[in-house]
Amino acid sequence: MTPCYPDGRKFVPAEKRAKRKIPSAANRGMGFEKDINDTNGYYLEKGLALIYKRPTPINIVKVDYAHGAKITQAYFEAQSTTDYNGVYKGHYLDFEAKSTRSKTSFPLGNIAPQQVRHLRNVQKNGGIAFFIINWYAHGETYILDASYVCDFYECKPRKSIPYRDCQKNGHLVKEGYRPRYDYLPLVERFFLK
Amino acid sequence: MTPCYPDGRKFVPAEKRAKRKIPSAANRGMGFEKDINDTNGYYLEKGLALIYKRPTPINIVKVDYAHGAKITQAYFEAQSTTDYNGVYKGHYLDFEAKSTRSKTSFPLGNIAPQQVRHLRNVQKNGGIAFFIINWYAHGETYILDASYVCDFYECKPRKSIPYRDCQKNGHLVKEGYRPRYDYLPLVERFFLK
Numbered sequence: 392m393t394p395c396y397p398d399g400r401k402f403v404p405a406e407k408r409a410k411r412k413i414p415s416a417a418n419r420g421m422g423f424e425k426d427i428n429d430t431n432g433y434y435l436e437k438g439l440a441l442i443y444k445r446p447t448p449i450n451i452v453k454v455d456y457a458h459g460a461k462i463t464q465a466y467f468e469a470q471s472t473t474d475y476n477g478v479y480k481g482h483y484l485d486f487e488a489k490s491t492r493s494k495t496s497f498p499l500g501n502i503a504p505q506q507v508r509h510l511r512n513v514q515k516n517g518g519i520a521f522f523i524i525n526w527y528a529h530g531e532t533y534i535l536d537a538s539y540v541c542d543f544y545e546c547k548p549r550k551s552i553p554y555r556d557c558q559k560n561g562h563l564v565k566e567g568y569r570p571r572y573d574y575l576p577l578v579e580r581f582f583l584k
Numbered sequence: 585m586t587p588c589y590p591d592g593r594k595f596v597p598a599e600k601r602a603k604r605k606i607p608s609a610a611n612r613g614m615g616f617e618k619d620i621n622d623t624n625g626y627y628l629e630k631g632l633a634l635i636y637k638r639p640t641p642i643n644i645v646k647v648d649y650a651h652g653a654k655i656t657q658a659y660f661e662a663q664s665t666t667d668y669n670g671v672y673k674g675h676y677l678d679f680e681a682k683s684t685r686s687k688t689s690f691p692l693g694n695i696a697p698q699q700v701r702h703l704r705n706v707q708k709n710g711g712i713a714f715f716i717i718n719w720y721a722h723g724e725t726y727i728l729d730a731s732y733v734c735d736f737y738e739c740k741p742r743k744s745i746p747y748r749d750c751q752k753n754g755h756l757v758k759e760g761y762r763p764r765y766d767y768l769p770l771v772e773r774f775f776l777k
Binding site: 443483 | 628631632633634636638639641642644652653654655656657658659660665669670671672673674675676677678705706708709710711712
């Protein structure tokens, strides 16, 4: 008989529990984010581009000035722009990097309305705007023009972008060791005209 | 006899205290910063440019996840890049805005070494980098190429940039009601070749 906890849950040995562990949406995102940051670090080192990760905005409520401006109460806020921006050959780049575990579609719930507004503004001012979407289950990553994603977001034919549409309208990012996600050649080819 | 506080300080009536108050460096900076933010707001509204103020970086030490990810201990950090970046006609812009009360020179102590490194990187990648320096006492504001300031910073012929050098090598920003500091025409004229 399988041993049980007092509350009736089946006992699972530690080594099996570790195997079964599925990374949470946030942790998966963090891994992908780290890889994009490493890629940007590589680009900076090689003098190819200067791309920064914007910090998560923080709403500061209380500051204790008696102890060297120590913030004692603050909260994370939703990003009002995108995660990344920077410069490549003088051109302004702005993008959002997202990872999804779904095999079939990328949920638009991952994108905030103010991000769509921001990306539209970037394009209106001549900047290059796109999404980098990582399909965790397929082991594939695509670069997608922000116009395509924003149009889809605003017209809402569906609440998510199908994997096939992403394949068809996006461009597959070459993966490697360094840089991890080599997206700049695609920017050069498809966004600089 | 002039009345005194118990610790010997001279008593100054409230109305006189208010008159004597000189804005601190931080407060003066805040006023100028606000004016630059308003200018950028005007540019965005008119569809001329998209320029963002980067938030002051914060080093988060403790987060209380039991109460909705409340940050309970954090500290302000020095800006590792500059205060502003964005896009103008597709070009990447990056600048630092500073105000000085001095009549004779702009102290380089206002600039951090990592900011100089950052501005050099921006220029290496084809971006437009500059300083906007407000001379509070003269009621004048100049735009100065980052190369000039960074060269001055690194060669250190002096510990501050003389007002006359700023006048000679910079370009006077037209001031008005809206936009408060109209620096874009100078970017167009002197930085877009």
